[in-house]
Amino acid sequence: MKSVSKFSAVCVLALALAIAGTNLASAGSRDLESRTQAVDRFTDWFFYKVNPQLGGRKLRSSDSYYIREWNAIRSTVEREMIATPGDCVGDAFWDFDSRYHGRSLDRIADTIWDIRDPSGDKTRADVSKQEWQKLRDSIIREHFCY
Template structure:
């Protein structure tokens, strides 16, 4: 009797896990497509912002975080025009794919786009530089820009 109850309990757990997995697989893409364009822009902004500000540990910004808030707003302003419908961006979107994707614009390559985002973050942190290029001898600033740039990457079209 004990053996039968254990096997039924194990079978029940297995079926429950299988059902959950199937629901996630079938429902997952549909949930992602429900995201609005504004939600996508905010999600991508948060992703990059917290990648270049790991010291925040993904904590929510507060009113006193003025500099961080300005940086987030500048990143969002740069990302916003680069979020386009998946049908426009992806070479072979799935049937009925109505999601949003990050892309380069105005003839920029992705490398140039990420360089521009790194510039936006760097000069947001150093407004006194007024977008002056970093001199070759300024290793500290060069290293800071490179550290920001290393974190720049947003996948698109399921890559």
């Protein structure tokens, strides 16, 4: 009876380790997916903050200007986003480096500005500086966890 119990315990332990090993092996692909989802979520957030006229509606294939802007924002968000240990559910979440958070938001604002003003002339006049600041202020966000 004792040997059967020991054998059962070893089998249960081996099964648990096999399941845990499978989960560890697939963690890399889940992390990539989680990062991709986070990049898309942040991109949507910034995009709809600077385009409130869309009311959060999904983009259509005919919205080429908006699609170009969304893709440009996504590219910048993807470059700026890092894994951040935090107090959210799980061991880490995707966010911007808190030491450079303002710089990341500046880069996102620059990206949007460049799409909207392809001449790249941010120094046209004080009006341009005010417009850029208004754009930058519109993308300030509170810290939130997913």
